[in-house]
Amino acid sequence: MTAPPITTIPFFSPELFEQDREALLETVRAIGTGPEQTFILGERTACLERELAGRTGAREAVACSSGTSALTLILAAMGVGPGDEVIVPAFGCAPLAATVVDAGARPVFADIDPVRLTADPAAAESLITSRTKVLLAAHMFSVMADMPAFRDLADRRGLRLIEDSALAQGGTLRGRAAGRWGDAGVYSFVQVKTFGMPGEGGMVVTDDTALAADVRMLRNHGQDGVHRFVHHRIGHNSRFDEVMAAFQLHRLPGLDARLARRAEMAARYSRRLAPLAGRGLVAPPEGGDGRFPYVYTVLTERRDALRAHLAEHGVGAHVYYPRPLPAHPAFAPYARPGGSWPNAEDAARRTISLPLYPNLTDAQVEYIADTVCAFADTQGDR
Structure with missing residues (x-):
């Protein structure tokens, strides 16, 4: 065995953003002292959305406050509610089921493929009932779910497909980016993710412009972005931070x-x-x-x-x-x-x-x- 390290090797690095310290501090100063005083959902957020839409080939990208919130917004935009069922993996992070419960629907747990460790499409199909509205496939660790099979299943059975790619940014399957197989995909920017940042944040990517418009409205208390203080739907506070948007734009080239x-x-x-x-x-x-x-x-x-x-x-x-x-x-x-x-x-x-x-x-x-x-x-x- 080679010589042990001088210091412990932590699982989570405490120095992920050490090289970006000055850039982060300058970003905080510039936005905090800027004349427009825009701290959420400003031009930097819009620019980040455009960059990630272009990078993934999606028509729309909508920034929100976390990956969990992105799932919540998509479920709401899809009209998931009481009486509906959403098929989710039996193995994974709590938001896969919690966001479904919060929507008033029932999570139905599908067993996983023993090699991929992601939901098994065959197991998912066996659970479809007249109440099933959405399939929620999630990538796990460093392996994408069998998205071609899930896409085929959703199309055959007339279901919506959500692709939880919270941890899979940068992955591709058959030339298609992670997050782009579903009717909507989700990314997370929490610090340990592949495009992490020193804070919480997430992104919804989709080709469905109507769905994207609903997600934009729902992330800002049901306002449409044109008429402030006119609330068209019961929404959420899931707005994106301008400091983090600027920081992500700084980090994107690397x-x-x-x-x-x-x-x-x-x-x-x-x-x-x-x-x-x-x-x-x-x-x-x-x-x-x-x-x-x-x-x-x-x-x-x-x-x-x-x-x-x-x-x-x-x-x-x-x-x-x-x-x-x-x-x-x-x-x-x-x-x-x-x-x-x-x-x-x-x-x-x-x-x-x-x-x-x-x-x-x-x-x-x-x-x-x-x-x-x-x-x-x-x-x-x-």
């Missing part, structure tokens, strides 16, 4: 380089860890269509022991979703009686993620890989 660096590190991990498959640790394959470098997640029956071993050697690791969504007290009342989600339960028990962010050094990546390999060597066949 996004591809940061994504490439993440991908390079993920490939290093995969090359080093692939031989461990016979010793109880399954690493994702190197590269491939439909992959994006967000986090690097492996599967192991000895997750707790691996996490302790990494911590003992100065490496932070993270377990994202230690139980499937239907097993949470908040969502159990919505789960179908007698339902089972074996693949989701297996993923919740076995997944663990390693550090993956652009400012990791090659030496740190090799040290982390060495540490995982050493763990496999010491565990033997246990």
Whole structure:
């Protein structure tokens, strides 16, 4: 094993924006002292929307206050409400189900594909009823869901399709950007995401201009942007911050380089860890269509022991979703009686993620890989 790092390697980097410190401070000063005093939904936000629409090929991009809020706005714009059902993955982040519940609808949990760890389209189709209004597919860790299958399913069954790409910006599948397979897609800009920032924020992308207009109205208390204090619908406060919009515009030119660096590190991990498959640790394959470098997640029956071993050697690791969504007290009342989600339960028990962010050094990546390999060597066949 290579020499241990002088300091602990955290799972979340505390220095993601260190090189942008001066730019951020100048942005705060410029907007705070500017004569127009526009702090939300100004020209910088509009410019960011145009840039991301152009980058993804979407007709419309609508900035809002978070990825969760983006889901909320889309569901409201689609008219989802009491009596409706939305099919969601059984494994993933709480907003996948919580936003459906908040809309007054029922989340219906579909088991996941055991390899992709994203919702299984066949499982989703088996759950469609006369009440089903929307399919909500979500990308997971660093793998896109089977969006061609979900697109086909939505079209065949006359359903709306939402693509939760909160963590997948930069991913593509069959040449189409993540977020562009659904009737609407979602991005998140929370700091650890691939296009993260030092704050909360999100974006809705869509080709449906009517849907985009509704989302714009709903994000600002139901106002249409023309007549202030005229509220056409019950909306939300989900407006985008001008400081963060300017900061994202500053960071956008470097996004591809940061994504490439993440991908390079993920490939290093995969090359080093692939031989461990016979010793109880399954690493994702190197590269491939439909992959994006967000986090690097492996599967192991000895997750707790691996996490302790990494911590003992100065490496932070993270377990994202230690139980499937239907097993949470908040969502159990919505789960179908007698339902089972074996693949989701297996993923919740076995997944663990390693550090993956652009400012990791090659030496740190090799040290982390060495540490995982050493763990496999010491565990033997246990």
